[in-house]
Amino acid sequence: MHPSPCTREHEGEPGPTSMPPKASTSAAARCEPPPSPFDTLPDALLGEILLHVQYEARRRLALVCKRWRQLVDSPPLLRRVAVELEAITRDNEREASPASDDSASFGGFGWGHDDPERPVQHILGFCWWLKQRAAPHLEQLAVNLGSLVCWDEYDNSDLVVSELCGALRTCTRLQVLALSLQCSFQLHACMDLAPSAQAQLRSLSVICMSWDPDVDASLEVADLAALTALERLHLAGLPLVLGRSLGVWGGAQQPAPAQPGDDAVLPPSLTSLTLDGYVDFRSSVQQFVPPQITSLTALQHVALGNVQCSSGADFRHLSALSSLTALRLLRCAHLPTCLPQLQQLRALRLNDSPRGIEAGLPSAQPELCSVLQQLAAAAAAGQQLTHLVLEGVRQQLPAEVAALPRLQALYWVSGHGPSQLPASGPYLTSLRRLALASRVAASNTGVLSAMPRVETLAVLGPASRQPKDIAAELSILRWAAQQQPPSLRRLAVSFNDKGLGPAQLSWPWSSYGLWLQAELPRLRLPPWLSIELSYANNLLHELRNV
Numbered sequence: 297m298h299p300s301p302c303t304r305e306h307e308g309e310p311g312p313t314s315m316p317p318k319a320s321t322s323a324a325a326r327c328e329p330p331p332s333p334f335d336t337l338p339d340a341l342l343g344e345i346l347l348h349v350q351y352e353a354r355r356r357l358a359l360v361c362k363r364w365r366q367l368v369d370s371p372p373l374l375r376r377v378a379v380e381l382e383a384i385t386r387d388n389e390r391e392a393s394p395a396s397d398d399s400a401s402f403g404g405f406g407w408g409h410d411d412p413e414r415p416v417q418h419i420l421g422f423c424w425w426l427k428q429r430a431a432p433h434l435e436q437l438a439v440n441l442g443s444l445v446c447w448d449e450y451d452n453s454d455l456v457v458s459e460l461c462g463a464l465r466t467c468t469r470l471q472v473l474a475l476s477l478q479c480s481f482q483l484h485a486c487m488d489l490a491p492s493a494q495a496q497l498r499s500l501s502v503i504c505m506s507w508d509p510d511v512d513a514s515l516e517v518a519d520l521a522a523l524t525a526l527e528r529l530h531l532a533g534l535p536l537v538l539g540r541s542l543g544v545w546g547g548a549q550q551p552a553p554a555q556p557g558d559d560a561v562l563p564p565s566l567t568s569l570t571l572d573g574y575v576d577f578r579s580s581v582q583q584f585v586p587p588q589i590t591s592l593t594a595l596q597h598v599a600l601g602n603v604q605c606s607s608g609a610d611f612r613h614l615s616a617l618s619s620l621t622a623l624r625l626l627r628c629a630h631l632p633t634c635l636p637q638l639q640q641l642r643a644l645r646l647n648d649s650p651r652g653i654e655a656g657l658p659s660a661q662p663e664l665c666s667v668l669q670q671l672a673a674a675a676a677a678g679q680q681l682t683h684l685v686l687e688g689v690r691q692q693l694p695a696e697v698a699a700l701p702r703l704q705a706l707y708w709v710s711g712h713g714p715s716q717l718p719a720s721g722p723y724l725t726s727l728r729r730l731a732l733a734s735r736v737a738a739s740n741t742g743v744l745s746a747m748p749r750v751e752t753l754a755v756l757g758p759a760s761r762q763p764k765d766i767a768a769e770l771s772i773l774r775w776a777a778q779q780q781p782p783s784l785r786r787l788a789v790s791f792n793d794k795g796l797g798p799a800q801l802s803w804p805w806s807s808y809g810l811w812l813q814a815e816l817p818r819l820r821l822p823p824w825l826s827i828e829l830s831y832a833n834n835l836l837h838e839l840r841n842v
Contacts, residue, residue, distance in 0.1 A: 374433040377426075380440040381419045416452050423459040431466040438474040453479035461488045468492045474501040474530075480512040481533075485519040494522045501530035503572075515573075520561045527565060532572035532601065538562075538586060562586065567594050572601030572626065590616035601626035608633035608663075622683075622842050625649040631667045636674035643683035644671075645842035654688035654710075664689070668696035675701050685842055692716070698723045705729040707839040709756040714739035725749065731756065731839040734789070738768035745780040752786040754835040765791075766808070770815070773827075777819040788828040788835040 367373065419441070426434070441456070457479065464473070470493040475481070481504050485494060500523065504515040515533025520526070531538075539561040562569070569592070576583035584603045589595070590613050598620060605611070611632030614620070622643040625631065629651040635641070646653075652660035675681055681700060685707040686693070693708055698721025706723070711733045717740045727747050731754040737744065744750065755772055757765045769789050776787050791808060812829055821827060828835065 369429055371433040374430045376436040377430060377434060378436075378438040379422060381422060381442065416456065419456050420459055423463040426463040427466045431463070432468065434467045435469050436472040437464075437467065437470060438472075438476075440476040442478060457481060464488055465490055469496070471496055472499040473497060474499075476501075476503045476505075478504075478506045478508075478511065478513065480504060480514045482516040483518070485517075485522045487519070489523075494524070496525055497523050498525055499528040500526060501528075502532070503530070504533040506534075518561060520563055523563050525565060526563045528568040529562070529566055530570040530599075531574070532570070534573045534602070535575050536571060536573040538574070538576075562588050562592060564592060565594060566592050568597040569595060570599040570601070570624075572599075574600075575604075584610045585613045587613055589613050592617070593619060595619060597622040599624035599626065600628060603628040603630075605629050608667075614638065624842050627651070631663060635667055636670045636679065639674075639679055642680050643685075643842040644681060645685035645840075646687065647685075648688035654690065656691055661691070661694070665694045665696050668694055669699070672696060672699035672701070683842060685840060686710070687840075693718065695721075697721075700726075702726055705839055707731040707836075708736075709733050709836075711736045716740065717743045719743055719746070728752070729839055730754070731836055733758070734765055734768040734772065734791075738771040741771070741775045741780070744775070747781055747783075749783055750781055751783055752788075752835060753784060754788040754790065754839060756836060757789075757791040769812070773812075773816070773819055773821070776825060777821050779822055784825060786826045786828070786835065788830075790830060790836055 465488060468490045481502065483502055489497065502515060502517065504513045506513040513534045514537065515531060516537045517531055518539050574584065574586065584605045585600065595617055596619055598617070608630040611634060614632055615634035615637045617638065619640060620638050621640050623641060624645040624647065626647040626649065628649040631650050648654045650660050650663045653664060671679065671681055680702065682702050683705040684697065684700070684703060687710055689708065690710050692715050693711065695718050697706065698718035701722040703723045703726050706727060709731055715736050724747050728749050729752045730750055734755045734757045737755045755769065757769060769791065772789070776784060809829055816827060
């Protein structure tokens with residue numbers, strides 16, 4: 297059977313026809329659908345639109361026609377690639393829809409849905425495409441690799457990682473690289489990156505994490521000194537090892553002994569450093585902060601995660617960072633005792649640190665209060681701390697926060713119930729930006745009104761909403777309508793309206809957000825006050841990120 301004479305062009309080849317030329321032309325005119333709006337767009341504009349399409353969908357668009365394939369593989373669209381790949385396990389394969397077929401991805405490098413090699417071939421097909429088409433143009437690459445355990449529970453991580461590293465070596469213009477893996481990984485910059493990429497790479501992120509305790513998620517990174525232009529470095533592994541071989545991790549064999557030059561792995565050009573899971577076992581005294589960090593004179597932002605130290609003195613190397621302006625601690629057992637010595641520190645973010653603060657352990661709160669008290673004393677002596685983020689503090693806001701004389705931004709949304717804010721202290725006259733839980737904000741409008749300089753306020757409701765949460769948000773909006781305080785210019789209310797239908801709310805709106813939006817005109821809010829209503833707003837993001 298011959299294809300219909302009105303078969304559309306596919307990959308640039310016209311469909312065959314058995315009609316005479318005139319009949320064929322008239323039949324095609326009757327059958328051919330009118331051109332879509334996208335067909336009339338110039339290539340430059342269509343390329344700009346495709347830049348905002350998710351990468352996997354963009355690859356499927358390459359099969360529409362020859363023009364679209366050429367656009368998808370054009371240099372402007374190959375400069376930035378972000379892709380998520382996963383080798384499907386037996387459990388989540390059962391949940392996958394039989395109709396889903398990714399055979400269109402990566403230029404037709406496809407497979408059948410019931411092919412047991414499908415997951416691995418998906419990833420290997422991407423590596424092939426990366427080497428053959430994208431590598432000469434690629435400047436920014438982000439790869440998120442999911443589980444690498446296939447149907448038969450065979451671990452294909454060695455094969456996949458080897459192919460991925462081989463593809464990376466062909467990317468000669470790479471400036472930004474982000475890898476997220478659920479397996480162990482060894483990155484040796486001199487061997488796994490092209491020489492030209494080593495000299496121009498500005499940002500490197502490698503994250504090895506797994507929720508499965510039986511999966512090795514160790515990360516070994518070496519030869520970083522070759523990355524002479526590197527400014528931002530983010531490394532995470534359990535454990536994270538810098539500058540040497542792990543040997544057989546988790547078994548009887550210990551890591552290889554230290555070699556000369558092993559410590560010199562961090563480029564002096566770094567301005568931002570994140571280390572999650574770092575530990576050094578080479579000496580009798582474990583190191584939780586690389587000693588070489590003291591020589592990074594340009595370093596301004598540091599984040600440390602999962603530091604299972606025995607005391608705050610284990611952070612002593614941080615005291616040498618005279619240019620440090622922002623510090624984040626994530627799930628750290630203790631808080632650095634050297635914090636008051638960081639004279640240029642402007643932003644401090646504590647995520648579930650010290651250990652036990654989220655669970656309300658008795659030992660955690662006194663340590664936090666002691667450090668805040670020391671920071672208040674240091675601020676009086678000239679320290680520049682202006683931004684504080686407290687995540688995991690669920691009881692009361694420590695009263696010591698009120699003593700910080702230069703505090704301009706405070707993020708504390710983990711408080712439960714009608715927790716009371718300190719009603720006095722220097723922070724009342726210094727705060728300008730504030731993020732609170734909705735119930736906390738609603739029960740402290742008197743304190744908020746006593747802040748004469750506060751300009752922005754973000755409130756966040758809990759994921760599990762109750763009528764009192766709705767009442768709290770309405771109370772905050774009514775308070776703002778009374779022009780209290782007069783300096784307030786921006787109010788953001790974040791909420792979760794999932795599962796709140798008319799039957800539960802007794803309102804004619806299926807969305808609480810739409811109902812709240814309709815209520816705003818009745819509140820008679822001042823015209824200079826900007827109101828943001830959403831599930832997650834930019835103001836919360838701004839105040840949280842340090």
